Amino acid sequence: MTTPISSFLVVSALLFSIGTIGVLVRRNALVIFMSVELQLNAVNLALVAFSRLHGNLNGQVLAFFSMVVAAAEVVVGLAIIVTVYRRRQSASVDDFTVLRG
Amino acid sequence: MAVDQILFWVFAPISVGSAIAMILQRNAVHAALFLVVNFFTIAVFYLVLGASFLFAVQIIVYAGAIMVLFLFVIMLLGVDQDESLLERLRGQRVIAVTLGVGIALELIVAIRAGVGFATKGAENFDTVANKGGNAVALSRVLFRQYFFPFEVTSVLLIVASIAVVVLASKKRRAITRADATAAAAAEREAA
Amino acid sequence: MLDAIWLIPLLPLAGAAVNLFLGRRLGRAAGWLAAGLVAAAFVVAVGALFDLLSLPADQRAHVVNAFDWISVGSFSVNVAFLADPLSMTMTLVVTGVGALIHVYAIGYMDRDPRFGTFFSYMNLFVFFMLMLVLADNYLLLYLGWEGVGLCSYLLIGFWYERPSASSAAKKAFVTTRIGDAAMLLGIVLIWVNLGSLDFGAVFGRAAGELTQGAATAVSLLLLAGAVGKSAQLPLHVWLPDAMEGPTPVSALIHAATMVTAGVYLVVRSHVLFELSGTALTVVLVIGLVSALYAALASIGQFDLKRALAYSTMSQIGFMFFAAGMRLYTGAMLLLVCHAFYKALLFLTAGNVLHGLHDEQDMRRMGGLRAEMPLSTAWFAIGSLSLAGIPPLAGFFAKDQIVSFAATSDRGLAWVLASFGAFLSALYIARPLFLTFFGRRRNEEHAHEAPALMQAPLAVLAFLAVFAGLVLGLTAEGGRLAGFLEPALGRAEFGEGALSDGVLMMVSIVLAVGAVAIAFWVWASGRVDWEAFPQRQPELAGWLSNAFYLNQLYAWLVQHPGKGFGRALTVVDDRVIDGAVNEVAEDVGDASHLAPRIQRGYVRSYALGFLLGAALLLLFLGLRA
Numbered sequence: 001m002t003t004p005i006s007s008f009l010v011v012s013a014l015l016f017s018i019g020t021i022g023v024l025v026r027r028n029a030l031v032i033f034m035s036v037e038l039q040l041n042a043v044n045l046a047l048v049a050f051s052r053l054h055g056n057l058n059g060q061v062l063a064f065f066s067m068v069v070a071a072a073e074v075v076v077g078l079a080i081i082v083t084v085y086r087r088r089q090s091a092s093v094d095d096f097t098v099l100r101g
Numbered sequence: 102m103a104v105d106q107i108l109f110w111v112f113a114p115i116s117v118g119s120a121i122a123m124i125l126q127r128n129a130v131h132a133a134l135f136l137v138v139n140f141f142t143i144a145v146f147y148l149v150l151g152a153s154f155l156f157a158v159q160i161i162v163y164a165g166a167i168m169v170l171f172l173f174v175i176m177l178l179g180v181d182q183d184e185s186l187l188e189r190l191r192g193q194r195v196i197a198v199t200l201g202v203g204i205a206l207e208l209i210v211a212i213r214a215g216v217g218f219a220t221k222g223a224e225n226f227d228t229v230a231n232k233g234g235n236a237v238a239l240s241r242v243l244f245r246q247y248f249f250p251f252e253v254t255s256v257l258l259i260v261a262s263i264a265v266v267v268l269a270s271k272k273r274r275a276i277t278r279a280d281a282t283a284a285a286a287a288e289r290e291a292a
Numbered sequence: 293m294l295d296a297i298w299l300i301p302l303l304p305l306a307g308a309a310v311n312l313f314l315g316r317r318l319g320r321a322a323g324w325l326a327a328g329l330v331a332a333a334f335v336v337a338v339g340a341l342f343d344l345l346s347l348p349a350d351q352r353a354h355v356v357n358a359f360d361w362i363s364v365g366s367f368s369v370n371v372a373f374l375a376d377p378l379s380m381t382m383t384l385v386v387t388g389v390g391a392l393i394h395v396y397a398i399g400y401m402d403r404d405p406r407f408g409t410f411f412s413y414m415n416l417f418v419f420f421m422l423m424l425v426l427a428d429n430y431l432l433l434y435l436g437w438e439g440v441g442l443c444s445y446l447l448i449g450f451w452y453e454r455p456s457a458s459s460a461a462k463k464a465f466v467t468t469r470i471g472d473a474a475m476l477l478g479i480v481l482i483w484v485n486l487g488s489l490d491f492g493a494v495f496g497r498a499a500g501e502l503t504q505g506a507a508t509a510v511s512l513l514l515l516a517g518a519v520g521k522s523a524q525l526p527l528h529v530w531l532p533d534a535m536e537g538p539t540p541v542s543a544l545i546h547a548a549t550m551v552t553a554g555v556y557l558v559v560r561s562h563v564l565f566e567l568s569g570t571a572l573t574v575v576l577v578i579g580l581v582s583a584l585y586a587a588l589a590s591i592g593q594f595d596l597k598r599a600l601a602y603s604t605m606s607q608i609g610f611m612f613f614a615a616g617m618r619l620y621t622g623a624m625l626l627l628v629c630h631a632f633y634k635a636l637l638f639l640t641a642g643n644v645l646h647g648l649h650d651e652q653d654m655r656r657m658g659g660l661r662a663e664m665p666l667s668t669a670w671f672a673i674g675s676l677s678l679a680g681i682p683p684l685a686g687f688f689a690k691d692q693i694v695s696f697a698a699t700s701d702r703g704l705a706w707v708l709a710s711f712g713a714f715l716s717a718l719y720i721a722r723p724l725f726l727t728f729f730g731r732r733r734n735e736e737h738a739h740e741a742p743a744l745m746q747a748p749l750a751v752l753a754f755l756a757v758f759a760g761l762v763l764g765l766t767a768e769g770g771r772l773a774g775f776l777e778p779a780l781g782r783a784e785f786g787e788g789a790l791s792d793g794v795l796m797m798v799s800i801v802l803a804v805g806a807v808a809i810a811f812w813v814w815a816s817g818r819v820d821w822e823a824f825p826q827r828q829p830e831l832a833g834w835l836s837n838a839f840y841l842n843q844l845y846a847w848l849v850q851h852p853g854k855g856f857g858r859a860l861t862v863v864d865d866r867v868i869d870g871a872v873n874e875v876a877e878d879v880g881d882a883s884h885l886a887p888r889i890q891r892g893y894v895r896s897y898a899l900g901f902l903l904g905a906a907l908l909l910l911f912l913g914l915r916a
Contacts, residue, residue, distance in 0.1 A: 001149065001226075002103045006218045008146060011113050013208035015120050015139075017201040022124035024197035024899050027185075030175055031129055034136050037167065038120055041143050044155075052150045053216065055223030055230055057242045060152050064243070067155075067162055068254045072261035074167050078174045079268040091180040094189060097892025190896055197899065204906050211913050 001052070008049040015042035029081050029091045033074070040070050105149045116142035127183040129175050133168060140164040151226055153235040293339030297373050298358050300336050300383060301422035303329045307415035315408015320398065326411035327394035330418055334387035341380050352376055352778050355428050355492070362431075369489055374428035378779040381624060381772070382425035382556055385631050389548045390418050392748035396639050397540035399744035400646065410450060414544070417443035421549050425556060430479045430489040433557070437475070437521065440550045441468050447545060448537040460533035467530040471520020478513025481506065482564075495563040502567055511564050511571035514557060515578075522554030522608050524582040529842050531605055535597040539642035542597060547604050547634035552627050555611045559620045559780065566618070576616025580708055583609030585839065587715035591722060592835025595652050596641050599723050602838070603678070604634060606716055613709065614693045620780040621773035622696060626689040628772065629677070629759055633686060636752040637674040637720075643667040643745060644727060647738040654723060655822070659732035664740050668728040670749045675724040677756040679717035680803040685760030687803070688770070690716075695795040710802060717806030725815035 015038060022035030044063040051059025085091050116139055123135035144159040188194050212218075223230070231238045243251060307329035315322045344352050353376040362369045394414060401410050420443060424436025442465075449461030483489055485506050486497050498507070518524075523531035523546075534546050545551070558565065558575060565571045583606045590602035607630050614623035645652060647664055661668040677684035680691060694713055697706040740746075763772040813819045825832040837843070 001105045001151070001222055003105050003109045003149070003221075004218060005220055005222050006212050006216050007109060007113070008150065009212045009216060010209055011116060011146070013205055013212065014117050016208070017205035018117070018120040018124060020204060020902055021197050021201035024200070024895055024902065025188075025194055026124065027895070028129055028180060030171065030180060031124075031126075031132050034132060034171060035124060037163075038123070038136065038139065041140065041163070045143055045146055048147055048150050048152050048155060051152070051230075052222040052226055053220065055226055057230055057239055060155060060235075060239060061242055061247050063152075063155060064158070064239070065247075065250060065254055067158060069257065071162055071167060072257050074170060075261050076264050076268070078170060079265040082174060082178065083268055085178050085180070091178060093894045096894060099894075099897075100890060100892030190893055193895060193899060196903075200899070200902055200906055204902075204909070207906065207909055207913060211909075214913075214916070 005049050005053045009046055012042045012046040012049065015039075015045070027092045027094055029084075029093050030078075032093060033077055033081070037070065037074065040066065108145060108149050112142045112145045116146075127186070129180060130172065133171050133175060136171075137164050137168050140168065150222075151231055151235065154239050293336060294343035294354050294375055295356055296336060297340050297356055297375050297426060300333045300340070300387070301419050301426060303333045303336070304415040304418040304422070308412045308419060311408050311412035311415060315412055318408060320402075320407070322408040322411050323394070323398035323401070326415045327391055327398065329415065330387055330394050331391040333418070333422070334384070334391055337380065337383045337387050340375055341384065344375055344377070344380060349778050353492075366487070367483070369429055369431045371432060372428035372490070373426045374491060375426070376779045377776045378556075378560060378624070379425050381628065381776065382552075383422060385628055386418065386421050386425065386549050389631050389635050389752070390421075390544060392751055393540050393544045393548070393635060393639065396543075396642070396745050396748045397538075399742055400540055400642055401538060406450070410447075410538070413443055413446045413450070414540075417447065417545060417550075421553070424553055428491055430482060430491075430494070433560075434476065434479060437517070437553065438472065440545070440553065441465060441472065441521070444468075444534070444545055444550055447541040448534045450537055450541065454536065456533075457536040460530070460536040464530035464534050467527050468520040471517040471527050474513045475517025475520075478510045478517070481510045481513065485510070491560070498563050498567055502564070504567065504569060507564055508568035508571055511561070511568045512574065514561055514564070515571065515575060518554030518557045518612075519578060520554075521557075522551050522612070523605050524554070524578050524609060524612060525585060526841075528582065528586070528605055529845055532593075532598045532601045532838070535595070535601050539597070539638060539645060542601070543635045543638035543642070546601065547638050548631040551604060551608055552611070552631070555608060555615065555623055555627055558612065558615050559623060562615070562618075562620055562780065572616050572618065574616075575612050576705070579609045579612025579614075579616055580705065580712070581609070582606070583613060583712045584708065584715070587712060587719055588835060589838035590719040591715070592832065592838070594654050594836065596644065596654050596657070596723055596727065597638075597652055599654070599719065600634070600637055600641060603637075603716070603719055604630075606712070606719070607634070607678070610690070610693055610709075610712065610716075613705075614696070617693075617696060617702070617705075619693060619696045621776050622689070622693045624776055624780070625760075625763060625770075625772050626693060628763065629685040629689040629756070632752055632759055633674045633677040633756040636670055636749060636756050637678070639745070639749055639752070640667050640670040640674065641723075643670075643741040643749075644738075646741050646745070648734060648736060651734065651736075654726040656734050657727045658730045658734065659728070660738050661728040663738045664728070666740055666746055666749075670753050671724055671728060673753045673756055675720045676807070677760075678720045679807055680713060680799060681717075681807070682800060683757075683761055685756050685758070687799070688760035688763075691796055691799045694799055695792065698795055699792075710798065713799060714802040714806050717803045718810055721807045721810035722814055725810055729811075729815035730817060 019035045019037075019039035019042060022038065023032050026032050026035065044066050047059040047063040047066070049059075051057060051063075081091065084096070088095060119135045119138040119142065123132045123139065126132040126135060140159060140163045144156045144164070147153075147156040147159060233241075304326075307326045311318070311322045311326060318325065344354065347354070353374065356373045356375070358371040358373065360368070361371045394411070397410070397414065401407055404410060417440060420436045420439030422436070424433055424440060427433040427436060445461045445465040448464055449458045452458045452461075479489065482494060485502055486494050488494060488497070502510075516527075520527040531546060531551070535542055537545075565575065586602040586606035586609060590599050590606065593599040593602060607626070611623045611626050611630075614620070614626065643664065644657070644660065644667060647660075647667075648657065651657065673684070677686040680687045682688075690713055694706065694709045697709045763770055813821055825836075834840070
């Protein structure tokens, strides 16, 4: 492979930042969740890139587990969003101000 | 130019572009679809990097299962209405964008410092690390070194399923006191 | 008996304690107990006197050490009593006259609800006064000094429900305090310069170790205390107001004993005063000026007791005058005689008040000799004695001092002193004639005082008549001077322009003449003295207001005082309260800002997290 590893890492960094912006700017709970998934994927990409860099498969294994956990997390998270939506009839994060100080 | 370079330089802009597009979409379904595109590009990156197994898993699990689930929930709840553009928190957008740009820059600088822009991957990756093919090599590592975490993740999946069933079922035992009083009141009215 | 002189102050102290706690249950017996204890102290003093006389003349200074009081580093003071001619003289006067006044007070304070407390205070006063005169060191003297100030306050303000009485008590205390503070400085200076406060050590070392400047400083500071306590100019303003207290108090404290403490102090410290070039001159001047000022003020007073108060101030001025001329024995003779006739005068005034139901204004008296013959006799004896009519006691005391001024080459002083003597006869005959002679200006029937109150007066009258003959017959002072000589030294009697006989004639003529003028103006009915205030309102105003010194002081003290108070109020309100309120406001404001962080928006919380994470990353990155 002739592409420098850093290229992939830069892409990963960019995707991560975009995901961060998405979390902070969007109001729809589901879109926020999707941005989080984007962040996770960016990290997975970085892991695989590092695996290639170091010449062993540890990074890939970690990325694999990350995917599994992400799947479980998505499932539970969506269930929570569904429950909350049922009670409040709104998926906009700005409407959930119960933690107000 | 080598194949991997062409692939990279084609799919990298698509990846970043779809990500940006995703966060700019007012409609949730559109955003989800752009995310699917992004996942596909990442799958290609996996392939380029020699992780063919993950390439397949990414497509099957992420794009095929997780995003489908997302779309189901979006359509189920009917929250695909366009989000309003008005931002109620003062300065949130500005700070968020600044923060994002800042993080990106930080990371790039760190990458330059840590890895360097010229380093290529390990030379003999395909022969040594991926000996026997990526799936075989991965399983070799997974079922030997990382066997315990493997089992634990399976437990995790079971727990997650049970959790979902409990959370999402309509008739639930009251979790909070408010639930209990509301349920009791509803029962008295029904009676 | 000499070794038991510590009993002398202790007896009245016991009386004070008993009467303080059991006074209410004892009733009238409280008074007898108090008087009895003072009389017992007198007896012990007499015994000590005889013991003292049995010693050879140059050894008549016996110190009895009761116990070690303070011992800190190089500073050590004991509770020690000194029995020498000077202290014994004072002790006998205090206990003797004190006992008589106590007996009188049993009758005078008869129906007062706080009878027991009164005698407790009186005994306490006698205790402190005795500590003062028997002390062997300056600190113990100061203890007594302060103590008599306290008792004076308690007794002047005895009828404290009267605002005038409690004000007068405060005024007395505060005014004398000014002098006391200076005196304390003087005592400190003594210790700094001489390393001890014991009289023996101080007077022994003073000649060698005290510079003239230091001696002047010490003397003037002690004099300040004396001026306050003895009500001389400029710290005299409390004495006339002190007449608010019951009459026995005026007699005991403000005539016979406490006000003479200043004279005692000066006489006792004469060694220090003589070492300074100017201190004695200051004493002399203060004494003379006070004497003349008070004499004129007394003539202008219509309140019987206030007239007597100014007369006390004037007589004490004469004592200071004598001391200033180094005639210490003369000052002491006058002190002793004054104690007798002034107490007599005050107690007789008490009779008059008692008889006229607390009428004190002489314009509403007159012609009382028909109804109060005994009191008239007492007052006449007292007046004539003070006026200096021979052979009564006051004549010997006064004449000695005035003549000494002539013989010791102080011409101007003699003229002024003679004028003062003339005025003193005038101002004391005036109340005699206004009260007991002339036209009756009061409708009420005046009844004579009971026997209990007359008996002490008889004793005092006897003393006022004969004390001079016994104690001070010769020009050189007589028996008392001889007795006091070991302690006070001999005065230098010089030869003046006029012989002794001529001087004596001048004194007698002035005295008799003054009495005659007084009779003509105030008793004969031929001078319309009642119209004087209308005809000469300004002059009358100056006299009756004692030359407006009270008003001057009030203005001098009040204005800055009030201004200062107002400034402090502003500081308190704006600065101190302001600062506190400011802090409270700031806390309030901060507490309004704080909740703005937690508005409930998840996204802002998320922003917070990620900002923190970014900063952490930056930090880690920079470190690596």
